[in-house]
Amino acid sequence: MTLEFWYEFASTYSYLTVMRIERVAAVAGVDVRWQPFLLGPIFAAQGWNDSPFNIYPAKGTYMWRDLERRAATYGLPFRRPSRFPRNGLLAARVAQLATAEGWCPQFTRAVYTANFAADREIGDEAVVREIVAAQDRDPDAVLARALAPENKQALRAAADEAVRRGVIGAPTLFAAGEMFWGDDRLDDALAWLGRPG
């Protein structure tokens, strides 16, 4: 059984799922297919040109507190990023490449840890290069492949696919055709896979 896991580097709640999904899914005997995508086009279609957590400050205040509490519950390190949202485009292009090459989960966890635990500027190419190098991969070669037209197009196609499927935010999980939105629906998504067919 496979769970599709769609995430976007600017999504705060995706941090929780990124850090725990492999462990939780393994217990359930489920494989995870990681798919980075960009929320920008989806938010723009709703008339938002910034994170809704910035547009609606009361929502933002609550979200940061909730995220901090949930990270503590899961035993995850957390430091509120001094800048939010950070530009995740380059990281998403590398992650898209990494899905094809089989090293997406560890790269994604490293980027999220940099952003949400170490407060590093993941929008900087130098930081992305450093994270790639820490995966024992050559940053020059990886970035060249990540910025190749076919890889950029694959990431754009994922964003289009997300719109078609009715995605409204991240993280989003697909379990046997059912869509679940939010880290707090991970258990529901896994339970859906385990239903009698």
Place this chain on the structure above:
Amino acid sequence: MTLEFWYEFASTYSYLTVMRIERVAAVAGVDVRWQPFLLGPIFAAQGWNDSPFNIYPAKGTYMWRDLERRAATYGLPFRRPSRFPRNGLLAARVAQLATAEGWCPQFTRAVYTANFAADREIGDEAVVREIVAAQDRDPDAVLARALAPENKQALRAAADEAVRRGVIGAPTLFAAGEMFWGDDRLDDALAWLGRPG
């Protein structure tokens, strides 16, 4: 220990909490203080003059499916209301009165069941009267007290208090000063009360 439970009759996810909170809190040894309030002023401050689930149709589509799944998980009857949102002002005024008189939970469950399981028009005074009568209370006397200036003012004060506390939606739970938003945070709120002090 007491959990404050703030809800609004137009809130769909509040249905889940309304129907299960007494049972779940009792297992945790926690008392529940019910507080109806109106989200209208809070949504208006964000520039919304309708439910965000209507303003953003993709969010609405997802919410109804998620609500249906969660109701099934909890064993709750559910039928998508043919009209949404329904005007909950009169019901909220009666519920505000009922908090003072000690019959709020059963009245609130009856209104939610009418709206979300029986698809009845809870904005109609006749339906509210019928629900009050089913509580073995005199509808004329109850409505007179519910529409008295001091009761209407008490409900307005609750809405003001919600804004002051940073409430962003419903259901909202307060546990020892901590705010939790959403039916899916009920367990978190109860766990917060049980933390070592």
